[in-house]
Amino acid sequence: MNEQLDELYRDIIMDHYRNPRGKRKLDKIDIRNEGKNPVCGDEIEMQVELEDDKVKDIHVGCMGCAISVSSGSILAEMVKGKSLSEVKKIAETVKALLRGEPVPDGVDVGDLEVLEGIKQFPVRVKCALLSWTTLVDALESHEKGKDVTLSTTE
Amino acid sequence: MNEQLDELYRDIIMDHYRNPRGKRKLDKIDIRNEGKNPVCGDEIEMQVELEDDKVKDIHVGCMGCAISVSSGSILAEMVKGKSLSEVKKIAETVKALLRGEPVPDGVDVGDLEVLEGIKQFPVRVKCALLSWTTLVDALESHEKGKDVTLSTTE
Amino acid sequence: MDTITTSKKEHKQLDPMILRDDFPILNRKINGKDLIYLDNAATTQKPWSVIESLRRYYEYQNANVHRGLHTLAEEATSAFENTREKVAQFIGGVKTEEIIYTRGTTEAINLVAYSWGRKNIKEGDRIVLTEMEHHANLVPWIVLAKETGAELRYIPIDVDGMLQMDNLDQIIAPDTKLVSVTHMSNVLGTINPVKELAERAHAQGALMLVDGAQSVPHLQVNVKDIDADFYAFSAHKMLGPTGVGILYGKEEILENMEPFNYGGEMISEVRFDHADWNSLPWKFEAGTPNIADAVAFAPALDYLNDLGMEAVREHEKEITAYALRRLSELKYLRVFGPTDVKHRGGAVSFIDREIHPHDLATFLDSRGIAVRAGHHCAQPLAKRLGVVSTARASFYIYNTMEEVDKLVEALKEARRYFCNE
């Protein structure tokens, strides 16, 4: 059983967990959003600075388990310079990986692959998705000119 | 099984069912009450003429099964000339017979005995009790100077 | 399952004699006689697979659902949600968000009356029911109408026990906010034109609730085709365990409703002075649900799916037609409901003009035959029919023509017993 557990808590995950990226709060904030996983109590605060509709900088403040924190940290690392549609595609890839489905074409899976081990632990999938849902919601609402203040996964 | 059934539907019961006593409505009515068995839909209408706090005459109009009709008919036959406390005692006897418990002292069981076969059919016990409850309620309320308009057994 | 043989018409037929083996209770003796269970409209019997599923759940998987991070809790949750998906498929392929677990049809309708009704029904609004409703689809609206000052209107029935559809525009008038109708009567057997009624309701801006307690077990039901806004039914009337019911509701309507019961599971966040709701369907499922029975509802659905609901319906038409014909031979009986089985299901109510239904039921029981006698939780209908109570035989997949014959024989015997004939 340690093997399965080790698949979940791979070294890269634990590294992101211990040293999460995107910790620094931003000075210029174009979008703010919060995410919550009501079942777990995981909470995330997100700040985005935009440049030409692309993510210029991002802050991810996550109170949660190793999975949600590291997933948020990977997100912070990956989305800089990406547009809404690119972020959506990555989020789709994360979902596909977590469900063991084929990933969409044209995405550089990169660090995301480490999230694959989570699919053995269905309850934890939501933890991994929290940051992605929060960001996609924020970008989508911003594009439509609407406010968003809270996203949830359950 | 016919034996058990025959215990329930004894000849005397069937006779009371086919020719219920107390059918005639009264001219002088001192107490009126209705009884309902909501589970079965049995309905009873009762009229009592009093003389010195005793039942002088009684009308029992019962829409119901063989058990409730015959029990009402037996009641009509038995209570004439009886006081509230005597009626109560008979009603207690009916209950005891229906539950297979020892009957109170000093009651002439008489025709009541035929009700004993009902105890094998717990659901039908309520049918047999309906008329008795309706009468006791009526007499008790009358004694206390209160109105009663509906009694139920379930 | 080997209970199905394909007929020439490429149309599955079911053989009750074979599938009876799947129902252990049918081996019981009642008063020394073989049990003939004709009280299926009250509740049906359960196949081995359902009983076994309960045992298996408690022996291998039992845990509380949703919030668990351990294996048992995950397994229990996935089994619990798996049934929800099967239910969503069974009634026409709706979303799982639209499937809410309740205790039964009664609670499902009460949920709508509390959460939707108390918000949307105002003084002067009209609620349209029919004269043949079960108390479950009657009393919640009587109480709501009293509370709000809304008006209740009843679509009348004709002599055959079918809805009178000719004056409908007078009844489903512009002020109507809800039309709530049973899909199949538990007393008359009548199958109502709920699709047409839904159309009429929607034309007036009203919502349509269908009480499917008697229909989902016996017909192929597609709630999307009917275009019902709410649809309610009970597991225990379709081979499943007691304590589980389903409320289907259209997603956008459920989204806009307040919760019903409040507590764990149904919240997303609680502070000392405020609470936010969870998403659908959990918003409506407060507290620990009836997990084991929800899990054991799945094999009941599998069983019906394997038979095919068309075959279930065909068998029921056949046995009901036969029963109606045999009962009509007994001239002292009055049989209620439509005579054409196209328009009805297998609940057959009747009275013997001389023997009270309770005496009849007791007599039949002495012959091992279980029928129900009473008002069948539809007192106003009974009054409408001019009776206090009726006897009712109601059929399901395991009932045979032979059992109908035995019923008829026993009814004749009852005449000899009670009327010296």
Add this chain to the structure above:
Amino acid sequence: MDTITTSKKEHKQLDPMILRDDFPILNRKINGKDLIYLDNAATTQKPWSVIESLRRYYEYQNANVHRGLHTLAEEATSAFENTREKVAQFIGGVKTEEIIYTRGTTEAINLVAYSWGRKNIKEGDRIVLTEMEHHANLVPWIVLAKETGAELRYIPIDVDGMLQMDNLDQIIAPDTKLVSVTHMSNVLGTINPVKELAERAHAQGALMLVDGAQSVPHLQVNVKDIDADFYAFSAHKMLGPTGVGILYGKEEILENMEPFNYGGEMISEVRFDHADWNSLPWKFEAGTPNIADAVAFAPALDYLNDLGMEAVREHEKEITAYALRRLSELKYLRVFGPTDVKHRGGAVSFIDREIHPHDLATFLDSRGIAVRAGHHCAQPLAKRLGVVSTARASFYIYNTMEEVDKLVEALKEARRYFCNE
């Protein structure tokens, strides 16, 4: 049952090693390890007798209750009502009229909030709760307070997780209409002085509701001695099936309450425009109840009666004291709740200062150990404790000291795994 040995003190003791044989699920392997089930506050496991009772019910007796004139219906009704009598005895010998079947504690409390609360709570009235309530005894009152303009007040807890009883007169003040308090906390384990609180409530003319979800399974409870007006609990937390709960209410209070759900069984007469209610307890039991599970609750009560609730409590004190001692050896843990087992039951919540409770729970599960992690449906309490979630081990009759040792070992291992210690 041979699970009981009489000790010198003429005081029954239970031996978990022997009675484990009665619980088939305890033979399960989880991730290759023996299951160590420490999630009993969420739901308990079921003995053979309960599982068998379900099977027997469906194989021999299944029928709808109350209205049946046939043998099966009579048998089902009598089994269903038999449990009600056992429950009435179990909580101190109350009347069966005072025992209402619900789906669980949550529905029981909602019933009070709807039927009693909406009639009796007005603007400016006060409802008193505590800071340690489960959402089931929190959200219904938050919503009611919002609807009516009533005020909610919370009895605070001290650092040990005990209620602060010193300022009580300020809190349970004259405007108070209801004091609603958990008998035992599902997070802290705290046993609250509900008898004293009931006295204070009554002195102000308020009613007292006790949430007994965690107490009835673990303590000898006498609702008459407590003088509770309402008392709610769940069968599934005390060896019984899911889907059954109990609301005890004083007869005269229940008599004066409106029904909750409306439909069959709960009426005495229905006309098209009016309905009258059935007598207690059926007035509150609309529709087909969860018959099979109510029937199968009886052997659960028998099982606990055979053990003796004092022996159950003794075992729990012992194992909880041992667990508290062993956990206190792990300096990186913070353990919540009273330290003296006189004041607490066997729900032990804790956090590892470095490992998130969810990661801890997942790790423990890999060792076959089932604990719960989260807010345990008491978010405001979690916030009050300054945490988002905790891990919780909760014990019951079949848990052993050895299992506590294994938990402690696994917690140490988790440290090595997550923190490279």
